[in-house]
Amino acid sequence: KAGVTQTPRYLIKTRGQQVTLSCSPISGHRSVSWYQQTPGQGLQFLFEYFSETQRNKGNFPGRFSGRQFSNSRSEMNVSTLELGDSALYLCASSFSGSSGETQYFGPGTRLLVL
Amino acid sequence: AQSVTQLDSQVPVFEEAPVELRCNYSSSVSVYLFWYVQYPNQGLQLLLKYLSGSTLVKSINGFEAEFNKSQTSFHLRKPSVHISDTAEYFCAVSDTGSARQLTFGSGTQLTVLP
Numbered sequence: 458k459a460g461v462t463q464t465p466r467y468l469i470k471t472r473g474q475q476v477t478l479s480c481s482p483i484s485g486h487r488s489v490s491w492y493q494q495t496p497g498q499g500l501q502f503l504f505e506y507f508s509e510t511q512r513n514k515g516n517f518p519g520r521f522s523g524r525q526f527s528n529s530r531s532e533m534n535v536s537t538l539e540l541g542d543s544a545l546y547l548c549a550s551s552f553s554g555s556s557g558e559t560q561y562f563g564p565g566t567r568l569l570v571l
Numbered sequence: 572a573q574s575v576t577q578l579d580s581q582v583p584v585f586e587e588a589p590v591e592l593r594c595n596y597s598s599s600v601s602v603y604l605f606w607y608v609q610y611p612n613q614g615l616q617l618l619l620k621y622l623s624g625s626t627l628v629k630s631i632n633g634f635e636a637e638f639n640k641s642q643t644s645f646h647l648r649k650p651s652v653h654i655s656d657t658a659e660y661f662c663a664v665s666d667t668g669s670a671r672q673l674t675f676g677s678g679t680q681l682t683v684l685p
Binding site (some may be wrong): 461471488490492499500501502505512513515547549555556557558560561562563564565 | 661666678
């Protein structure tokens with residue numbers, strides 16, 4: 458079974474631009490979560506989607522948004538990029554997203570904002 | 572809300588020596604506990620998890636962790652490390668209720684020296 462895939466792997470943007478990151482979960486998995494990883498703040502939860510609905514959201518500004526499609530693929534969008542948005546963005550999938558269920562992580566998209 | 576503290580940011584150890592990576596958590600509700608490992612330029616991989624039952628859980632590659640409720644700890648141990656164990660290790664918790672997000676510690680960089 459193929460793992461979680463994320464595209465693109467690397468991205469360079471400038472302040473004020475917007476960016477869209479894509480995540481394809483493991484086949485059969487319907488829950489997709491997004492995390493931001495930075496050296497200063499560590500790993501922080503962004504949001505979780507299940508069956509095209511956002512079920513849970515972390516403490517991030519409204520510039521961060523996401524969506525999930527009927528095939529469970531998910532995208533996250535960051536508008537009006539700031540320098541502090543430079544990070545590794547990780548996507549994780551699981552079958553149903555139940556607490557305790559193993560989340561399988563993709564390799565991440567590394568975003569650099571100049 | 573939960574929080575996770577990993578007491579050591581860096582742990583250097585010689586090959587074939589034992590190692591312990593410490594993790595303490597704080598939560599007002601029951602939690603599930605996880606250890607994830609991240610190799611350079613990769614996403615996170617689940618190492619082991621505690622959901623219920625025996626407080627000692629083991630991974631297939633020789634790591635083990637023990638849940639200690641009274642001390643709110645979930646320390647990771649390995650009796651003999653290999654060069655290939657060099658990686659960053661993250662302790663994480665999620666509550667046992669409806670919240671599906673993982674709360675991560677700041678990570679411990681394990682470096683195995685020849």
